[in-house]
Amino acid sequence: MITPNGVSPIPPFDPALLNSIRSTANIMVAMGKTSDSSMQGKLSKMDVGMANISVELAENIYGPLNPDRAIVYQDEDGGFTCGTAGKPPWPFPWPPKSVGGIDDVIKSKAVGSDVVNLVQMAKAKGLVLTDVFEKPAQYAKDLGVTLSTKGAKELSILAPSNLSKVKDPVDREVITLFHAVLMDGRFTETWYHKPFDVSRQLKVKLSDAAISSIINVGGRFGGSVMDGGSAIAAGVIWAGVCIAVGTLFVGQMNPINNLINDRSGNVKF
Numbered sequence: 001m002i003t004p005n006g007v008s009p010i011p012p013f014d015p016a017l018l019n020s021i022r023s024t025a026n027i028m029v030a031m032g033k034t035s036d037s038s039m040q041g042k043l044s045k046m047d048v049g050m051a052n053i054s055v056e057l058a059e060n061i062y063g064p065l066n067p068d069r070a071i072v073y074q075d076e077d078g079g080f081t082c083g084t085a086g087k088p089p090w091p092f093p094w095p096p097k098s099v100g101g102i103d104d105v106i107k108s109k110a111v112g113s114d115v116v117n118l119v120q121m122a123k124a125k126g127l128v129l130t131d132v133f134e135k136p137a138q139y140a141k142d143l144g145v146t147l148s149t150k151g152a153k154e155l156s157i158l159a160p161s162n163l164s165k166v167k168d169p170v171d172r173e174v175i176t177l178f179h180a181v182l183m184d185g186r187f188t189e190t191w192y193h194k195p196f197d198v199s200r201q202l203k204v205k206l207s208d209a210a211i212s213s214i215i216n217v218g219g220r221f222g223g224s225v226m227d228g229g230s231a232i233a234a235g236v237i238w239a240g241v242c243i244a245v246g247t248l249f250v251g252q253m254n255p256i257n258n259l260i261n262d263r264s265g266n267v268k269f
Helices: 015-033 037-062 102-107 113-124 129-134 136-143 149-157 160-165 169-184 195-201 208-218 227-233 237-248
Strands: 071-075 078-082 090-092
Touching: 015 037, 015 071, 015 078, 037 071, 037 078, 090 208, 113 129, 113 136, 113 149, 113 237, 129 136, 129 149, 129 160, 129 169, 136 149, 149 160, 149 237, 160 169, 169 195, 169 208, 169 237, 195 208, 208 237
Parallel strands: none
Antiparallel strands: 071 078, 078 090
C-alpha cells in the first residue's frame, strides 16, 4: 500500500474471514447449480447467514463497512457483492459471459424476430435507435419491415417520451440507464455486466433493485434465466428487452462514428 508516508505491505486476510467469504461463494455456486426450488430456498437462507457472518468478521477487523457493498469477492467460479444490511449477496459471473448472436436473442424470448428485423434494418440505415422507439410502427413501414402490435408496444415503451408512463420504478431506472448508454456509446457491450460502474460514470442514479435486475439478466443472457420466458415470470422483462435490443445495435452508437466522416464511398467490412 503506497501512502504519503511510505510503502507498507498489506497483511493477508484473517483465515476465518477468508474462509467464511469463500464459503459464501461456494454456497452461492451450489445454489445456482441445483434445479430443485426447495433446495435453492434452503441454500439461499444459509448463504445470507454466511454472508452476514463474513461481514461481521470483516467489521471486527476493519470497522464499519459500506452498508450496500461491503465485500466484493471473485474467483474462477464467479463472485458476489455483499453489504451490511442483511440483504442477500448479489452474484456476478466471471469471466463475463458475452451475449449470444441473433438466434440467441430470439431464443431468449426477450424480443420477437420482428423486433430483431426492425432493429437490424435501423442499424443498417444508420438510424438513431431512440428515434425508432418513438415511432416503431412508422419506421417499420418506412423500412418495409413487418412489425407486430406486441413488438411495436415493446419498443414504444422504451421511447424517452414514454419514460414517465412506466409504472415500475425499477423498470424506469433500467430504461433510463439504457438511454444514457445509447447516447454515450462507450458502454454498449459492458453496461449489463457492470451496471453500477457504468451508471456512476454516466451519472445515472441506479437503485440496488435495478442493479440486481440488470445483473440477473445480463450475466446469464441466453442461458437458464432467459430460457422458456422465465425472465418474464421473474419480473425482469424490461432489463431483458433493453439488453436484447441494445445487443443488436452494438457498435452503431460508438462516439468515434461522430468524429470520422468517411467520404470514400467504399463499403467497409
